[in-house]
Structure formats: C-alpha cells, structure tokens
Amino acid sequence: MDIVKNKCKNCGGELIYDAESQELKCIQCDSIVDIPEQNTTIQKKQYHKDSTIQLSETEYTQYTCGTCGRRHIAPKNQDIVNCPTCGDSNLEKNITVEYLPDGIIPFKLNQEKALLCFKDWLKKRKFAPNNLKKLAKTQSLKGIYLPIYDYDFDTSTTYSGVGINEYKDSDGKRHTSRHPFRGNRNDFFEDYVESANTEINSPDLRDMANYNYKNIYVYRPEFLYGWIGSNINISLHDSCVRARNAVANKISSDIKNSMHYDRIENFVCNTTFNAIKYSYLYIPVWINHYKYKDKNYNCYINGITGKVSGKAPKSFWKIFFTTIAVIAVIGAIVFLAYKYSA
Numbered sequence: 001m002d003i004v005k006n007k008c009k010n011c012g013g014e015l016i017y018d019a020e021s022q023e024l025k026c027i028q029c030d031s032i033v034d035i036p037e038q039n040t041t042i043q044k045k046q047y048h049k050d051s052t053i054q055l056s057e058t059e060y061t062q063y064t065c066g067t068c069g070r071r072h073i074a075p076k077n078q079d080i081v082n083c084p085t086c087g088d089s090n091l092e093k094n095i096t097v098e099y100l101p102d103g104i105i106p107f108k109l110n111q112e113k114a115l116l117c118f119k120d121w122l123k124k125r126k127f128a129p130n131n132l133k134k135l136a137k138t139q140s141l142k143g144i145y146l147p148i149y150d151y152d153f154d155t156s157t158t159y160s161g162v163g164i165n166e167y168k169d170s171d172g173k174r175h176t177s178r179h180p181f182r183g184n185r186n187d188f189f190e191d192y193v194e195s196a197n198t199e200i201n202s203p204d205l206r207d208m209a210n211y212n213y214k215n216i217y218v219y220r221p222e223f224l225y226g227w228i229g230s231n232i233n234i235s236l237h238d239s240c241v242r243a244r245n246a247v248a249n250k251i252s253s254d255i256k257n258s259m260h261y262d263r264i265e266n267f268v269c270n271t272t273f274n275a276i277k278y279s280y281l282y283i284p285v286w287i288n289h290y291k292y293k294d295k296n297y298n299c300y301i302n303g304i305t306g307k308v309s310g311k312a313p314k315s316f317w318k319i320f321f322t323t324i325a326v327i328a329v330i331g332a333i334v335f336l337a338y339k340y341s342a
C-alpha cells in the first residue's frame, strides 16, 4: 500500500483527514491531497473456532499532544518527539493500531455538525435539565474510529410448545383449551453489529449505527491522520457468542409474539447456525462523555448520518411540574363535568 505521508508537499505543514471533503487537508495552507480511491464491497469471512483478526503489516502509534490537543499517527518505531502542530514535546503515546481492519467507513460529519446533531437531540429530551443545553456549547466531542464486528447469520430454528387459551362460558364456568404446535423457520441476519471495544455497548451501537455497510472503504492509515482509532478489547469469539445468544433470543421471542394464545407452555426452541460470516470494521463515531451532578453520561453520534444514541439526565423538577400540570388539567375536567351534569 502506497501511503501518503502526512507532510504537505507545498509547505511542509501537517496533513490531516478532513471529514467534510473526505481528503487530506494541510492545516497550514489548506492544500487538499487526494486519498487514493478505494470503495469496495467487503467479502465477509467464514467464522470458525480458529478465526483470528488479521494483524497489520505496518503498525501505527498514535499520540495526543498535551498542549494543543491534536492527535497524530506515526509508523511504529518512528517515534514522534515533538508535536508536528505546535512543536511541543508534551506528547502522550496512546494507541497502537495493531490490527488491520477489513474495512473502514471514513468520517463525513465534522465536529461542528456533530455538535448541532447533539443539540437537536438534547432539545427533544423534554425532561433534560435546561443548564445541560448550555453545557452542550462547550462540550468537547471526540471523533473516534471504533472497532466493530459485522456479522451475517444464516439460521434454522425448530420449535414446539402448547398454546393455552382460557375463557368463560355463558354460565361463568372457566374452560381451558390446549393447542399443541410445532414448526420450523429460517432466518437470515445481515450486518448484525457487535461492539469490539468497551467504549460503547452493543445496544447503543446498534441504535446509532445506521451506516451503509455496502459502501465500505479499504482501510488506509490516512483516514486516521489527526484522528484517533480504538483498539479491540472484546475478542471476536466472545463477541460472536454474545451475538449468537442475542440472535437466538430474538428468534425465540419473535416466534412467541407471532402466536396469539393467552399463554404458552412447554416452549422449546432450538436455533442452529448454518453459516456465520464476519468482518472487522472501523466506524466513525463522535463521542461525548460528560458529567452531570457527579454522574457520567455517554452520548454517541454517527459520524456519517448524525444519528444520536445515549442517555441524558432528567430534571426532577421538570417531571414534578409536568405531573402537577397533568393532574390539574384532569381535576379541572372532572370538576367541569361534575358541575354541568349536576
């Protein structure tokens, strides 16, 4: 792979990945440098018990500058001593990119736009405290490439059980009818994603990750220039066990929900996984970790679509006064109904 050096040919300034143009941009002279074209359809790999994540041929170390806050990436064993941006030596080595993702979805949403998406989301949290909205202005969002596993599951399920209906006849006598059932079905799950880093949990990830998995780029370190990538800290096998359990539970509850009995007894459901395919991807996420009244909150913003996932604190007083208002309205209606019927 021919890697573009992160130095501007024009002025020697640092090149960083620019989300808006999806090219490299010089921080000094604004020159734009192309990242070689490489859209691709990622062929997922067959999963088996010996599957491993491919190691990178070239390893990259990333640094965060304690003075200007910029992040830099450098080939491993070629240590950066001074920050290319501000020249300070206050650098902290943070992450070694040891793994080679099968693909990457490069950032499209810049920080400014991500902050707007976050504010919009906060506005819709009717019970969020007012001062939280002020806090959003100064929040620093971190743009991070998060590692995920993207699975396809081909499943077959057999199930059986007894549906029970209860009813009363005209004399008020209780009756029970029993309806044994059995069946089988096939389900296919495409692009079922699981988190590969504890930075985000899988339900939050699935809530936010409405990416187009058909438009993945071949991984190139250029996409990380000036950004940060997280390493895997959840193994492929652990994540696969979790995903399989979640998928099997989903199928089981789908089957139960499709039946219309009063209750179901002796329900047995067996899902076999005929084929599991996976790929390991880097996805772009703006992360907002913030503290409110000593509690930590996490918010995640999709780096392409701006979709937000996470929790916001609720204001006790807002909930209290809304409840009082609702009770007052109901009280007024009851009072008026009573007055006019009398």
Ligand SMILES: [Zn+2]
Pocket (backbone or CB within 6 Å): 008, 009, 010, 011, 012, 013, 026, 027, 028, 029, 030, 031
């Ligand atoms: Zn330049």
Ligand SMILES: [Zn+2]
Pocket (backbone or CB within 6 Å): 065, 066, 067, 068, 069, 070, 083, 084, 085, 086, 087, 088
């Ligand atoms: Zn610096």
